[in-house]
Amino acid sequence: MxxxxxxxxxxxxxxxxxxxxxxxxxxxxFNPSVEYRFxxxxxxxxxxLLTGKKTRPFTTFITMLFIIAFNLIIPYGQVLFAAxxxxxxxxxxxxxxxxxxxxxxxxxxxxxSIRQDLRIPGAxxxxxGESLRLFSVMMGKNYRLKMKNPIKAIDTLLMExxxxxxxxxxxEPQRTKPAGYIILVLVICLSWLxxxxxxxxxxxxxx
Numbered sequence: 650m651x652x653x654x655x656x657x658x659x660x661x662x663x664x665x666x667x668x669x670x671x672x673x674x675x676x677x678x679f680n681p682s683v684e685y686r687f688x689x690x691x692x693x694x695x696x697x698l699l700t701g702k703k704t705r706p707f708t709t710f711i712t713m714l715f716i717i718a719f720n721l722i723i724p725y726g727q728v729l730f731a732a733x734x735x736x737x738x739x740x741x742x743x744x745x746x747x748x749x750x751x752x753x754x755x756x757x758x759x760x761x762s763i764r765q766d767l768r769i770p771g772a773x774x775x776x777x778g779e780s781l782r783l784f785s786v787m788m789g790k791n792y793r794l795k796m797k798n799p800i801k802a803i804d805t806l807l808m809e810x811x812x813x814x815x816x817x818x819x820x821e822p823q824r825t826k827p828a829g830y831i832i833l834v835l836v837i838c839l840s841w842l843x844x845x846x847x848x849x850x851x852x853x854x855x856x
Contacts, residue, residue, distance in 0.1 A: 654701030660829040663767040669833045670762025673840040677754050683747045685843035690750040692839065693757035700761050713749040720745030766823065 677693075680686050697704055726740025825833075 653699055657700040658764070658823065660826045661833070662823045662825040662829075663764040665825040665829065665833060666762045666764060667767055669837060670758055672837055673758060673762075674755070676841045676844065677751060677758070680843060682843065683743055683750070685846075686747065686750045686754065688843065689840060690754035690757065693754050693761065696836065697757050697761045702760055709753055713753055716749040716752060717742070717745035720748060 677686060677689050680689065694704065694709075721737055721741045724736045724738040724741050726738040726743075728736055728738050729742065730737040
């Protein structure tokens with residue numbers, strides 16, 4: 650029985666996934682709505698689950714919590730809650746949510762669209778491809794930074810990455826199946842779907 654990961658690796662090529670990710674990325678980065686960014690983040694997380702790759706809900710939640718908390722340090726806007734010197738304001742909270750869902754949305758999108766067998770032609774493409782494959786390996790490892798000895802933990806991770814062979818991709822690269830192209834076009838359209846509601850609000854195409 651085929652798993653989600655095997656279907657993901659057989660129906661799509663690494664290059665098609667990579668360029669689809671590049672097309673989708675601006676839909677998140679230039680989206681002015683926090684609500685729609687959050688929906689895109691959930692959508693990218695759902696896509697990552699479909700690929701069969703590991704997801705860490707607790708780590709994701711803690712990371713987003715830290716980003717939001719860091720933004721609350723400088724309060725601005727309407728005060729929503731106050732307890733002594735601690736103030737939670739609407740502007741700081743919205744900014745924190747905006748940055749948190751953007752950062753984690755990009756992480757989810759990158760993990761779903763970058764595979765270790767990615768190869769890009771040319772010297773720069775080779776360097777970029779190797780860097781992205783390294784990123785893919787790092788995101789796929791069940792790695793946790795131990796606060797008791799962080800230097801040793803980082804050294805262990807670097808040693809593990811040093812043992813990875815990123816050059817063994819001499820076999821014929823996987824081609825995208827026709828169904829894969831249809832799925833990718835659908836995913837791209839769904840990723841840009843919030844803009845159908847955003848564009849009129851921004852006043853574009855108004856005369």
